Amino acid sequence: MTFNGILQILLFFGLVLLLVKPLGAFMARVFNGERTFLHPVLGPVERFIYRVGGVDPNQEQHWTTYTIGMLLFSVVGLLLLYGLQRLQGVLPLNPQGLGAVAPDLAFNTAVSFTTNTNWQAYGGESTMSYLVQMMGLAFHNFVSAATGIVLAIALIRGFARHSMQTIGNFWADLVRCTLYVLLPLCVLGALVLVWQGVPQNFSSYTNVTTIEGAKQTIAQGPVASQEIIKQLGTNGGGFFNANSSHPYENPTPLSNLIAMVAIFALGGGLTYTMGRMVGNQRQGWAIFGAMSVLFFMGIALAYPSETHVHPAIEKSGVNIAAVADPGSEQAGGNMEGKEVRFGIANSALFATATTDASCGAVNSMHDSFTPLGGMVPLLNIELGEVIFGGVGSGMYGFLLFAILGVFIAGLMVGRTPEYLGKKIESREMKMTVLALVLILPLSILGFTALASVHPDGLKGPLNAGPHGFSEILYAFVSGTGNNGSAFAGLSANSMFYNITIALAMLFGRFLFIVPAMAVAGSLAQKKIHPPSSGTFPTTGWLWVGLLVAVVLIVGGLTFFPALALGPIVEHLQMLAGKVF
Amino acid sequence: MFSQLRPAIILTLALTLITGLIYPLAITGIAQLLFPGRANGSLIVRNSKVVGSELIGQNFTRPGYFRPRPSAAGAGYDAAASGGSNLGPTSRVLIARIDSLTRAYRAENPGRPVPIDMVTTSASGLDPDITPANAEFQTSRVARERGVPEDAVRSLVRECTDGRQFHVLGEPRVNVLRLNMMLDDRYARH
Numbered sequence: 209m210t211f212n213g214i215l216q217i218l219l220f221f222g223l224v225l226l227l228v229k230p231l232g233a234f235m236a237r238v239f240n241g242e243r244t245f246l247h248p249v250l251g252p253v254e255r256f257i258y259r260v261g262g263v264d265p266n267q268e269q270h271w272t273t274y275t276i277g278m279l280l281f282s283v284v285g286l287l288l289l290y291g292l293q294r295l296q297g298v299l300p301l302n303p304q305g306l307g308a309v310a311p312d313l314a315f316n317t318a319v320s321f322t323t324n325t326n327w328q329a330y331g332g333e334s335t336m337s338y339l340v341q342m343m344g345l346a347f348h349n350f351v352s353a354a355t356g357i358v359l360a361i362a363l364i365r366g367f368a369r370h371s372m373q374t375i376g377n378f379w380a381d382l383v384r385c386t387l388y389v390l391l392p393l394c395v396l397g398a399l400v401l402v403w404q405g406v407p408q409n410f411s412s413y414t415n416v417t418t419i420e421g422a423k424q425t426i427a428q429g430p431v432a433s434q435e436i437i438k439q440l441g442t443n444g445g446g447f448f449n450a451n452s453s454h455p456y457e458n459p460t461p462l463s464n465l466i467a468m469v470a471i472f473a474l475g476g477g478l479t480y481t482m483g484r485m486v487g488n489q490r491q492g493w494a495i496f497g498a499m500s501v502l503f504f505m506g507i508a509l510a511y512p513s514e515t516h517v518h519p520a521i522e523k524s525g526v527n528i529a530a531v532a533d534p535g536s537e538q539a540g541g542n543m544e545g546k547e548v549r550f551g552i553a554n555s556a557l558f559a560t561a562t563t564d565a566s567c568g569a570v571n572s573m574h575d576s577f578t579p580l581g582g583m584v585p586l587l588n589i590e591l592g593e594v595i596f597g598g599v600g601s602g603m604y605g606f607l608l609f610a611i612l613g614v615f616i617a618g619l620m621v622g623r624t625p626e627y628l629g630k631k632i633e634s635r636e637m638k639m640t641v642l643a644l645v646l647i648l649p650l651s652i653l654g655f656t657a658l659a660s661v662h663p664d665g666l667k668g669p670l671n672a673g674p675h676g677f678s679e680i681l682y683a684f685v686s687g688t689g690n691n692g693s694a695f696a697g698l699s700a701n702s703m704f705y706n707i708t709i710a711l712a713m714l715f716g717r718f719l720f721i722v723p724a725m726a727v728a729g730s731l732a733q734k735k736i737h738p739p740s741s742g743t744f745p746t747t748g749w750l751w752v753g754l755l756v757a758v759v760l761i762v763g764g765l766t767f768f769p770a771l772a773l774g775p776i777v778e779h780l781q782m783l784a785g786k787v788f
Numbered sequence: 789m790f791s792q793l794r795p796a797i798i799l800t801l802a803l804t805l806i807t808g809l810i811y812p813l814a815i816t817g818i819a820q821l822l823f824p825g826r827a828n829g830s831l832i833v834r835n836s837k838v839v840g841s842e843l844i845g846q847n848f849t850r851p852g853y854f855r856p857r858p859s860a861a862g863a864g865y866d867a868a869a870s871g872g873s874n875l876g877p878t879s880r881v882l883i884a885r886i887d888s889l890t891r892a893y894r895a896e897n898p899g900r901p902v903p904i905d906m907v908t909t910s911a912s913g914l915d916p917d918i919t920p921a922n923a924e925f926q927t928s929r930v931a932r933e934r935g936v937p938e939d940a941v942r943s944l945v946r947e948c949t950d951g952r953q954f955h956v957l958g959e960p961r962v963n964v965l966r967l968n969m970m971l972d973d974r975y976a977r978h
Contacts, residue, residue, distance in 0.1 A: 216956065253806070261798040273792070280796040288800060333868055343808035350807040351800075379795045386803055391811065398815045399822070405843055408812075408819040408827045413868060416831075416838050418846045419968060420853075426844055426867040428829055432819065433812040450861075450870035453911030455843040456829065461958025517904070520883050524890045527901035531921055535946070537960040538921035544882060544908040545872040548857070548917040551959035555911075572911045573872035576882075675876035697874030778878055787880040 209512055210530050213553030217507060220465060220557060221500070224472045224596075228496065231473055232480020238388045239361045239381060239481070241265070250387045257383050265383075268374035271729025274362060275722060277378035278355060282322050282718075285348060290318040292344040293336075302337035303412035309335060316706040321348035323717035324356055324598055326438070326445030326568055326692035327709060329701040333427035333448050338410055345445060346434045350394075353441025353474075354385040356600030359721060360478055361485075363604045366728035367628040368485045370736040375728050389474070390441065397436035400466060405459035406432040431456055439470035442598045444568030444692040452558070452571040453547050464554055464571060471567045475499075475596035478603045486628050490747040495606055498755035502595040503564050506584045510556040513581035515541040519785050542581070545573030556581065563588035566598030568692025575671070575679065575695040579782055582695070583775035586682055589689040590771075591763035592648065598690060604724045606755075608640045610746070611727070613758045615640075617744045626743055629736035636730055639723035647723075648688055649766045651715040655684040655708050656770065664704035670697030673788030674781065678774035683709060688716035832965070840965055841867075845916040848968055851933040854918070854926050856964045857905055858889065861913025872911045896929050917961035920949055936975045944970055 237244055258265055269277070293309040296302060309317065313329055320327040321344070330336070336345065358381035365375045402408050407428055414426040431447045435457055438445060448454040458464050476496065483492020517528055530540040530552075539551030546555045555572035562569050563585035574585050588595060594606040611625075611632055618625030618632070625632040659665030659680045668683075669676030679695040686693055687709040694700070700709065745751060781788075819827040830842040840846050845856045847865045862869040875882035889907040894900075903921040923945045931938040948967040951960050 212952070212956070219956065257799065257802045260802065261795040263795050263799075277792045277796065280792050281800065284796045284800045288804070331869060331871070333870065342812045343804055346812065347804045347808035351803055379799060382799065383803075386807065391807065394811070395815065399818060402815075402819040402823050402827050405826045405830050407829045408816050409829070410816065411828065414829060414831060414838060414841070416840050416846075418840055419965070419972070420846075420848060420850055422847060424840065424844075424846055424865065424867055426829060426831075426841055427870075430812045430816055432827075433815040437807075448870050448912075450872065450912035450914070453872070454870050455845075455912060455914055455916055459830075459843050461953040465957055518877055518883060521886050524887045525894055525901055526886065526890050526904050526907060527921070528904045534920075535942070536921040536924045538903050538905065538919035539959045540904060542877070542908075543904045544875065544877075544886075545911045546908075547910050547912060547915050548905055548919055548961045549915075549958050554958060570911070573874055575874040575876060576872060578877045582877075670874055671876040671879050673878060675878060678876075695874070695876075696872070697876070778876075782878050786878060787883055788876075788878050 209515060210532070210553070213511065216553050217511070217557055220468055223469050224476050227469070227473050228476045228480050231477030232492070233484060235389055235477055235481040236484040238384050244388060246388050246392060254383055254387055261379065263379040265377055265380035267377055269377055270373055271362070271375050271725050274375055274378045275725045278359065278721070279718070281382070282355070285351060286318045286322040289321060289344045289348060290314050292340050293317060296337050296340050299337065299339050301339035301410060303410070304337070306335060306337050312703050312706040313701055316710045319710040319713050320692065321345055321445060322352060323690050323713045324352035324441070324443060324566065324601070325687060325690040325713045326443045327687055327694070327713065328445055328692065329706055331449030332446055338429050341434060341447060342430060346437060349434065349437040349441050349443040349445065350386055350390055351382070353437070353443060353599045354382050354390060356598055357385050357389070357474065357478070358382055358600065359725065360600035360603035363607055363724060363728040364482045364485050366731035367630055368487070369732045370734060372732045375732050390437065393440055394433070394436045397440065397466065397470060398432045401432040401435055401463055404463040406435055406463065407456055408432040436470065438569060439467045439567065440474065442471060442475065442565045442567040444562065446569065452569045453573070458571055461549060461554065464550060464558065467569065468558055468561050471561050471565045471569070472596045474599045475565055475602045478600065482603065491628060494747050494751055495610070497752045499595050499606065501752065501756050502591070502759060503560065506560040506564060506588055506595070507557055510560050510581050510584040511553060513578045514552045514556045516578055517542045518782055520787065542576070542578055545576030547571065559585050560588065562693060563691060564593065564595035564597070566593040566601055566689060566691050568686065570693050573696060574693060575697045579775040579779035582678065583771060585693065586678070586685055586771065586775065587763070587767070589685045589691045590652070590767045591759050592644065593689050593691060594759060601690065608644050608724060608727070609759050610755060611636060611640045612644065612762070613755050614744060614746065616758060617754060621744070623742055626737060627746060629738065630731050630734050631737065636727050639727045643720045643723040644762060645766070647715060647719045651688040651712050652684050653770060655712050656681050659684070659708065662704065664702065667702065668698045668700065668705060670699070671788065674774055674778040675788065678778065681770055681774050684712050687712035690716050842963065842966065843916055845914045846965055848964065852930060853968045853971070854923060854930055854964050857915050857918060858907065858909045859913040860909040865914060867914055870912045870914055872913060873909045893925070897925055900925060916963050916965060918964055920945070920960050920962055923962045923967070930971070934971065934975050941971070944974065
């Protein structure tokens with residue numbers, strides 16, 4: 209580890225911290241239906257959409273109506289994306305003449321982008337036309353992110369309201385989030401990215417004769433407009449196969465910093481929105497604090513791990529030390545699958561951030577990380593991607609952990625648990641446990657077990673030994689967690705993986721959301737009890753510590769056996785000098 | 789439930805139009821106006837021919853040139869099939885490749901440890917850069933093959949070295965394509 213590396217990590221976190229309040233307060237205004245400085249421009253657009261869609265933005269919805277609206281919207285979007293991919297060959301904006309996407313791959317991709325996962329069993333530049341990238345994939349990058357955010361807002365309203373049957377209007381929340389929150393930030397961000405070198409054109413791929421006379425075909429496209437929403441909406445689906453390691457997606461250290469900050473920006477901001485909406489900012493900062501502790505734990509393991517390599521490589525006469533002497537600088541460390549401009553610190557940091565959140569963009573290949581370095585992304589996703597998390601999904605996931613936290617605290621002192629003035633009773637606990645402790649582990653471990661014994665599953669891994677198992681585990685962790693990053697050596701574009709991973713993505717998204725919304729509906733009906741001397745305070749460091757422990761214990765106990773079979777045993781074998 | 793079908797369909801279409809068509813077209817228009825070179829891929833034109841992109845690495849194998857990192861993109865630096873090797877840390881294939889490349893480089897420049905980026909593939913397979921350590925390692929070979937003093941080559945490397953952005957961000961790096969083109973301009977190959 210170098211001083212500069214640590215400095216860059218702190219600088220990144222400092223920028224995220226600076227954005228929490230302005231973004232969080234702005235989102236609170238938008239979702240309370242208040243006027244913002246953008247209304248003179250976007251207000252007419254908003255009202256026009258309501259008029260043609262037959263939406264009354266002031267009509268409040270019961271949690272079931274809200275959830276059904278969300279589900280219908282997702283189904284329509286999923287079908288549209290499937291259709292676009294299948295018809296790609298006859299649609300315009302396809303200069304490379306790419307043909308229809310195969311049915312199983314098109315289904316997998318449609319599910320993947322609808323669920324905010326952006327798992328990619330294809331290479332972008334060799335599979336998708338510009339039209340499908342823009343109207344199919346980028347559209348979902350916007351609305352799946354907006355869907356996540358509005359669901360979090362609905363759950364927060366459940367806490368903030370009392371004695372009410374309704375939690376807001378899904379359509380109004382969705383339109384407002386897309387127009388006022390996502391779109392303006394994307395316009396700004398996309399132009400900054402072009403300035404740094406990200407292409408934005410509709411040209412056909414450039415044919416080049418290189419200096420040595422070889423032929424090179426350089427893929428082009430409207431990259432910048434898609435790149436920024438990919439990060440800001442924690443989607444993560446790359447325009448190109450190599451994702452954010454591709455010099456066109458992520459050309460400079462500054463574009464890399466923007467990408468990482470964008471991944472955390474809205475997730476971090478939502479903690480402030482939550483504090484504002486429940487009328488106590490300290491509640492929001494406590495959650496921000498717990499998320500930050502978990503983030504630093506991840507990077508503190510990933511960064512030093514990546515400065516090491518297999519002992520056989522060290523013996524072969526390679527220099528892996530970080531060198532700062534002018535004229536012969538190098539980052540050193542495990543550079544397989546990493547870019548020179550990012551080095552070790554920014555690669556480890558990106559890998560940590562993209563899996564803390566449910567982004568899944570990568571600027572280095574996680575498959576080639578050291579065993580412990582690669583375990584950090586795995587573990588981050590297994591903990592439920594609640595460390596800032598997917599936009600919205602991190603927040604509602606973390607609120608369920610908070611419910612679990614007060615429940616455990618309540619058990620210790622023998623009182624009915626309360627959170628934000630709401631009594632947590634049997635119904636909320638059942639729904640919370642269903643989502644956190646049952647559905648996620650069942651999907652991840654169930655599918656991994658199936659793929660580890662099924663002949664079609666065993667055809668997938670590229671690497672032998674425990675690392676091959678890690679590749680399979682990572683695929684279902686990433687799918688269920690709606691992350692989308694991969695140990696990309698796995699050959700995932702097969703009927704077996706396209707279908708199983710698509711199911712994992714659907715379970716992880718929708719079977720999680722329905723119980724979470726049931727909690728929202730049930731909480732909104734309850735009265736708010738003013739805190740008494742017996743109430744467990746959910747603002748101080750004791751609470752932060754408890755939250756961190758609950759997240760680690762639930763995630764750790766559930767997934768430790770699987771991690772022991774993958775990265776942990778591989779780490780021990782590597783130290784012993786074994787190869788596979 | 790059916791009353792919700794209308795907004796589901798109409799909002800999908802309306803938001804597709806706004807985020808999937810109007811937004812990228814508007815960005816393209818502004819980008820082409822403000823930053824035409826970058827929006828079109830930072831292409832380098834020589835004698836009215838496109839010879840590459842400043843951002844996309846290309847392969848160099850002939851004597852007298854600095855070599856880029858090994859590439860796992862297609863058959864090597866295939867800019868229509870980006871990607872990494874995805875070989876794991878305990879992979880026999882990875883360690884054998886690193887070992888054989890290291891041996892070859894050590895023969896060229898005996899007694900010096902080989903910088904790790906010389907023998908590892910990048911994530912994109914299109915990494916345009918090498919580390920300054922890597923460039924320094926290759927300097928004596930390139931100078932010998934071109935028949936020019938080492939210090940002359942070294943000063944060219946300095947010119948092509950980008951430090952950390954704003955003195956903080958990223959890592960110092962040398963753009964291989966820019967460096968080799970500058971070599972060709974100043975010192976013809978023998």
